[in-house]
Each structure stands twice: as structure tokens, then as C-alpha cells.
Amino acid sequence: ATIRRTEPTAGSGDSARRFGTQRVLVEPDAASGVAVMKFKNPPVNSLSLELLTEFIISLEKLENDKTFRGVILTSDCPRVFSAGLDLTEMCGKNPAHYAEYWKAVQELWLRLYLSNLVLIAAINGACPAGGCLISLTCDYRILADNPKYLIGLNETLLGIVAPFWFKDTLVNTIGHRASEQALQLGLLFLPAEALQVGLVDQVVPEDQVLSTALSVMARWMAIPDHARQLTKNMMRKTTVDRLVKQRDADIQNFVSFISRDSIQKSLQMYLEKLKQKKG
Numbered sequence: 001a002t003i004r005r006t007e008p009t010a011g012s013g014d015s016a017r018r019f020g021t022q023r024v025l026v027e028p029d030a031a032s033g034v035a036v037m038k039f040k041n042p043p044v045n046s047l048s049l050e051l052l053t054e055f056i057i058s059l060e061k062l063e064n065d066k067t068f069r070g071v072i073l074t075s076d077c078p079r080v081f082s083a084g085l086d087l088t089e090m091c092g093k094n095p096a097h098y099a100e101y102w103k104a105v106q107e108l109w110l111r112l113y114l115s116n117l118v119l120i121a122a123i124n125g126a127c128p129a130g131g132c133l134i135s136l137t138c139d140y141r142i143l144a145d146n147p148k149y150l151i152g153l154n155e156t157l158l159g160i161v162a163p164f165w166f167k168d169t170l171v172n173t174i175g176h177r178a179s180e181q182a183l184q185l186g187l188l189f190l191p192a193e194a195l196q197v198g199l200v201d202q203v204v205p206e207d208q209v210l211s212t213a214l215s216v217m218a219r220w221m222a223i224p225d226h227a228r229q230l231t232k233n234m235m236r237k238t239t240v241d242r243l244v245k246q247r248d249a250d251i252q253n254f255v256s257f258i259s260r261d262s263i264q265k266s267l268q269m270y271l272e273k274l275k276q277k278k279g
């Protein structure tokens with residue numbers, strides 16, 4: 001994928017500078033050591049191969065710059081945090097494309113889930129499936145209080161199955177029983193329900209999502225990095241290792257599953273339904 005970097009905006013000081021790529025805006029504040037990363041892939045921030053690639057590059061840049069200790073993930077698109085994996089990447093393409101796409105999805109998850117940075121999700125819109133997965137990789141989730149902003153792993157509603165590492169990430173967050181129900185029923189939770197089940201840590205008025213994320217970040221950044229990072233690693237490494245050990249097999253599983261005629265039909269019907277919703 002071609003990656004076009006955004007020009008820094010005019011202004012003085014680091015906090016006025018933006019960098020990033022066409023689909024991932026990065027607003028760094030060197031003074032606080034916090035950067036805000038915004039998905040910008042209108043209309044719904046679907047996780048296309050381009051977006052995944054650009055996101056991984058931007059995250060790596062921040063990880064390698066010791067100025068930054070914390071990142072807030074949010075959306076630049078109104079009303080949607082992320083619509084999850086891009087269905088058009090999983091429909092009507094060839095096996096080589098599916099393999100490349102799935103490798104990028106795995107890579108993003110692996111990097112986020114064990115990131116040394118403090119990651120906070122400022123969820124300012126709908127957050128289904130892969131969008132929810134991204135938020136689950138964060139250390140803390142804040143959701144805007146809007147009944148349209150549903151969150152959850154709804155894969156079964158599309159006739160597909162959340163892979164084991166999606167499931168593990170959910171189980172690590174809300175526990176086994178709640179995950180069993182949520183995954184089988186493809187539940188999309190209202191903000192108050194998401195808070196109750198522990199899928200998010202806070203629900204706040206929409207105009208306070210980012211400011212809340214910044215104050216929560218200050219609390220996490222008050223902890224010495226090495227102690228916090230080793231603790232995070234201790235909590236998450238077993239989950240990550242399960243995928244690392246069988247990455248290629250997981251890609252092969254995905255490719256053969258997604259290539260089935262029945263799965264292609266389900267996805268196409270789901271996409272059609274999304275499009276018809278407008279008419």
C-alpha cells in the first residue's frame with residue numbers, strides 16, 4: 001500500500017505539530033509524552049489493508065521515540081470509532097490477498113496487545129467487531145454515552161466466527177461466562193451495558209471523552225514504566241504466545257474459512273444489507 005504522510009500543521013512547538021499518514025493522524029504532545037492517534041478512513045474507519053499498514057507504521061514510530069509513553073486511540077470520523085475489519089478485503093478476493101490481509105490484522109493485534117506504551121481507547125462512536133478488538137487491546141477504555149454507540153464482538157451475526165485470539169482478548173477482559181454469551185449471540189452492548197459487563201471502564205458524556213482520556217492517562221503515567229510494562233507483559237504474554245506459536249496455521253485457517261462459498265455469500269449479503277439500510 002502506498003503511504004502518504006500528512007504535512008505537519010503550521011504552528012509553534014511540538015504540541016501544535018501533527019504527523020502521521022493519510023489515514024492515521026498523530027497529534028503528539030512532547031511535553032506530556034502523550035500522542036493522540038486518530039483513525040481517519042471515512043466513512044466508517046473500516047480496517048482496510050492500507051489503514052492497518054499505516055497504523056502499524058505510526059505506532060512503531062511512537063514506540064521507537066522515547067519521548068512518548070502514552071497513546072490515546074480515537075476516531076476522526078463522526079459517530080464511528082471503527083466499523084471493524086473491512087468487509088471488502090474479505091469478499092471476492094484471492095487467497096493470497098486474504099493471507100496478506102490476515103497477517104496485517106494479526107500484526108496490529110500483536111503490537112497493540114503487548115505495547116510498552118500506555119494505551120487508552122477514547123471511543124467516540126460505534127465500535128463493532130474489529131473496532132472492539134482494537135479497543136480491547138488498550139489498557140483502559142472510555143466510551144461516549146450515546147445509545148447509537150454500540151460495542152461488542154458481533155461476528156456471529158455475520159455468519160463468521162471470531163478467531164481464538166479475539167475470544168481470548170475478550171475473556172481476559174470480561175471473563176469466560178460473559179464472553180461465552182457475548183460471542184455466541186454476537187452481542188452489541190449499549191454504553192451502560194458495556195460498563196456493567198466490564199467491556200469498558202468508563203462511560204462519559206460525548207464531549208468529555210478525550211479530556212477524560214487525558215486525565216486517566218496522567219494516572220497511568222505516574223507509575224514507573226518498567227514496573228508497569230513488566231506487569232502488563234506478565235498478564236498478557238501467554239495470550240500473545242498462543243497466536244505467535246501458530247501464526248501461519250491461523251492464516252491458513254482464515255484463508256480456507258473465508259474462501260468458502262457459504263461464508264462469501266453470508267458476507268456479501270451482510271454488505272448488501274448495510275447498503276440497503278440507506279435506501
Ligand SMILES: CCCC/C=C/CC(=O)SCCNC(=O)CCNC(=O)[C@H](O)C(C)(C)COP(=O)(O)OP(=O)(O)OC[C@H]1O[C@@H](n2cnc3c(N)ncnc32)[C@H](O)[C@@H]1OP(=O)(O)O
Binds near residue numbers: 084154160163
Ligand atoms: C474467521 C473470520 C473472522 C473475521 C473477523 C472479522 C471481524 C470484523 O471486524 S468483521 C466486520 C464487522 N463489522 C460490522 O459488523 C459493522 C458493520 N457496519 C455497521 O454496522 C455500520 O456501518 C456502523 C454502525 C459502523 C456505522 O453506521 P452508519 O449508518 O454511520 O454507516 P453505514 O451507512 O452503515 O455505512 C457507510 C458505508 O460504509 C460501509 N461499511 C460499513 N461497515 C463496513 C465494513 N466493516 N467494511 C466495509 N464497508 C463497511 C457501508 O456498506 C456503507 O457503504 P456505502 O456508502 O457504499 O453504502
